[in-house]
Amino acid sequence: MQFPFIEQMKLGSRLEAAVPKDKIGDVKVMNNEYDNEKFFEEYAKMSRSKEGLKAAGEWHQLKPLFPSLEGKSVLDLGCGYGWHCKFAEEQGATKILGIDLSKKMIEEAQKRNSGNQIEYRISGLEEYDYPENEWDCVISNLALHYIEDIVEIFQKVYRTLKPGGIFLFNIEHPVFTAGVGQDWIYTDDGKPQYWAIDNYFITGERNTHFLGCDVVKQHHTLTQIIMGLLNNGFELKVVEEAEPPKEMMDIPGMEDELRRPMMLLVKAIAKK
Numbered sequence: 318m319q320f321p322f323i324e325q326m327k328l329g330s331r332l333e334a335a336v337p338k339d340k341i342g343d344v345k346v347m348n349n350e351y352d353n354e355k356f357f358e359e360y361a362k363m364s365r366s367k368e369g370l371k372a373a374g375e376w377h378q379l380k381p382l383f384p385s386l387e388g389k390s391v392l393d394l395g396c397g398y399g400w401h402c403k404f405a406e407e408q409g410a411t412k413i414l415g416i417d418l419s420k421k422m423i424e425e426a427q428k429r430n431s432g433n434q435i436e437y438r439i440s441g442l443e444e445y446d447y448p449e450n451e452w453d454c455v456i457s458n459l460a461l462h463y464i465e466d467i468v469e470i471f472q473k474v475y476r477t478l479k480p481g482g483i484f485l486f487n488i489e490h491p492v493f494t495a496g497v498g499q500d501w502i503y504t505d506d507g508k509p510q511y512w513a514i515d516n517y518f519i520t521g522e523r524n525t526h527f528l529g530c531d532v533v534k535q536h537h538t539l540t541q542i543i544m545g546l547l548n549n550g551f552e553l554k555v556v557e558e559a560e561p562p563k564e565m566m567d568i569p570g571m572e573d574e575l576r577r578p579m580m581l582l583v584k585a586i587a588k589k
């Protein structure tokens with residue numbers, strides 16, 4: 318199985334997306350692979366983990382979508398290692414909060430991407446309080462496909478954005494999340510033959526498997542995502558499907574990433 322474009326995300330998925338079961342204090346934590354040292358070793362080997370945003374296949378498309386952040390406040394939902402929080406600080410943001418359900422990811426963020434303007438907090442997207450009119454910009458990269466009720470999060474994001482605030486996110490594409498086993502169908506000699514989609518309109522839980530780990534993700538249709546925004550006060554500014562950049566095309570298997578969309582990038586503005 319080769320997914321050079323998405324490898325890190327799939328690995329991330331397996332790290333963090335298992336069903337929350339335990340609690341530490343009042344924070345839900347995942348009873349899953351990211352507590353597994355071996356798994357974290359593998360995760361840390363990914364180029365995205367080692368090199369940050371420049372090694373992320375979607376970055377060449379996501380970066381230009383950021384609004385000016387000079388003097389702005391930024392909330393990052395599912396911040397992981399905190400790369401986007403650090404980027405926001407470098408762009409002049411003066412108040413940045415990265416939240417993530419994973420204690421280990423937050424610890425990594427504090428180690429790798431701390432900053433005077435940045436606070437990291439262990440919190441599920443579902444538990445954060447989303448204070449009214451608090452943030453100029455809310456970002457979320459590759460975390461929303463772990464959320465069952467995505468429309469509820471859209472409503473909360475709308476509430477917490479200031480009038481005219483920007484919501485910028487990257488989510489696994491519905492074509493990808495509806496993929497059978499979220500993997501290719503292979504030829505007998507192991508080549509990706511096609512990407513099968515099934516049960517597209519049956520939304521919700523998808524059980525996936527990667528690096529020996531079981532991970533639960535959530536499938537949302539395109540209608541749910543787009544209409545979920547439009548019905549809740551957002552105006553769409555940009556919708557893009559991530560394609561790997563030319564510079565990455567010599568990576569083995571990368572050309573297959575042009576055969577189906579894997580990530581959906583959306584920029585929306587809160588009309589108030």
Ligand SMILES: C[S@@+](CC[C@H](N)C(=O)[O-])C[C@H]1O[C@@H](n2cnc3c(N)ncnc32)[C@H](O)[C@@H]1O
Pocket residue numbers: 325326329330333334394395396397398399400416417418419422440441442443457458459460463464
């Ligand atoms: C693939 S990683 C992406 C991390 C980071 N946004 C990035 O792009 O580098 C997905 C992140 O979402 C977090 N996550 C998953 N479900 C979550 C939830 N319900 N609440 C908060 N964070 C969650 C995971 O812990 C993980 O850090």
